Each structure stands twice: as C-alpha cells, then as structure tokens.
Amino acid sequence: MSDLLQVENLQKSFGGLTAVADLSFSVPSGSVTGLMGPNGAGKTTVINLVSGLLRPNRGHVVLNGERIEALPPQHIAARGIARTYQNVRLFSGMTVLEQVMAGCFLRRDTSLFASFLGLPAANAARRAVARHALELLEQVGMAGRGDDLAEALSYGEQRRIEIARALGTQPRLLLLDEPTAGMNAQESDGIGRLVHSLRDGGMTVLMVEHNVRLVMDFCDRVTVMNFGRALTHGTARDCMAHPEVQEAYFGRRDDAERIRALR
C-alpha cells in the first residue's frame, strides 16, 4: 500500500517549548491511521501542521509525493485535506443542512456571496450543493435532520455534522482530532463505524484518538507519540504491548496490567 501522507522530521516550537520535536510517520492510502499519545504529546499540533494552520520550523509534510508544508491552509484544502477540531466547531444559528453546504461551497467556483445575492447561475449551484449536502447527511447517518439547528444536537450528532462538512470539500485525507471526545461508548462506537464506512468508500483517515478500545477496534495502524516524537508505529495491538507506550499511557507497567485486567 502506498503512503498518501508522509511526515518527515517535523519540528515545531512555541517560544521555548518544543511541541513536536522530530516526528516522522506515514499514513497509507486507504487506511484508518490512529495518532495516540498522552495529553500534551503534540498530536493536535501535528494536525495543525498537516492542515496548514501552523508552519513547521523544520521538516516536511508530503501529500501524494508533493511537499505541502509551506502552503496556506486553503491550498492544502484544495489538494484534498479536510479536518475536524478537538472541540467541535460549527457555525451557530445555521441549520444542519447549511453547515454542510458551507463545506461544499469551498469546492465551488461560484462564490458563497453570489449565491446569497440570488444570482441565477448561483441558484443552480446552490441547488446542486444542497443535493450534495443531503447525500452527505445520509452518509454520516443524519438523513432527515437537515432543518435542525446545530446547537440542538448531541455531541455525537454534532461531530457527524462536522465530518459531513469536512467531506463537503471532497477530501482524499480526512484528519479527525479526538472525534469521540465527550461521548459515551455507544456514540463513540458509532463514530468508529462511520470512520470505517468512509474508509471502505475509499477515504484515508488520520485520527487522533485517546480511547484505547476504539483504536484497537477501528484503526488499521497506529503511531504513538510522546514528548513530540514517535514512540512506535504498527498495529494497535503491537503498539499497546510496547513497554514505553504502556508507561507513557498508564504510568507504571504493573498499573497498565491492572487496567487491562479491568477491561
């Protein structure tokens, strides 16, 4: 399997703090790749670097063979990377359908502004976008919910809308930063199954995830970070068996064994 994304010797500091020290890993095409690590390990910073919100001090981000680390976020989005945020970011006062349409418009020639002015060409574009957005709602399990206001939804539902909005930009690579944060087991599994269905439809996913069980169940491979570096790569099972990972995650190893026994 070829790699859709390669991160090479990436480094990012904030003042005197090194958030990403020297990180290399790759995301195979068609995989769900998990990015794990304790709080403060640098995971969100990696997502910000890959999506272009931040620029690295050193190192490369390579998408399908092309270096993108110096490009602005909208150019990176145009090359096929979309993301969600650790804290769901939806637009307040917009319906579910409008949220998803906003994502779709990022990929259209006719500007969102023109469509609000009601120009004829824009109206046709708007109808096409609405149709596409309805399909995306169905894809994320939110069919029939287009008229709801986003603030009236549960976390699980809000996250599905955020994912649908990201899909509206027609990405090749979807970056999800803790997509199950704040959710119960049932909602989390629902997101895991959604991620699988996207992968089975050809999407490549890089997912920051804290929940070990979810990573075990839904990630094809994993990179574990600590202190801005990769501790190990491999299957979820192999990574979790790694002594340094157990220490980074659970403190002492015998603690880890107790925790495993409880699962």
Ligand SMILES: Nc1ncnc2c1ncn2[C@@H]1O[C@H](COP(=O)(O)OP(=O)(O)O)[C@@H](O)[C@H]1O
């Ligand atoms: N924009 C920022 N400015 C300053 N420090 C930051 C910024 N983003 C992250 N950091 C710091 O970088 C480190 C890694 O943070 P982060 O990437 O959010 O970790 P994680 O997502 O793994 O919990 C933390 O010490 C955090 O305080």
Ligand SMILES: [Mg+2]
């Ligand atoms: Mg984070």
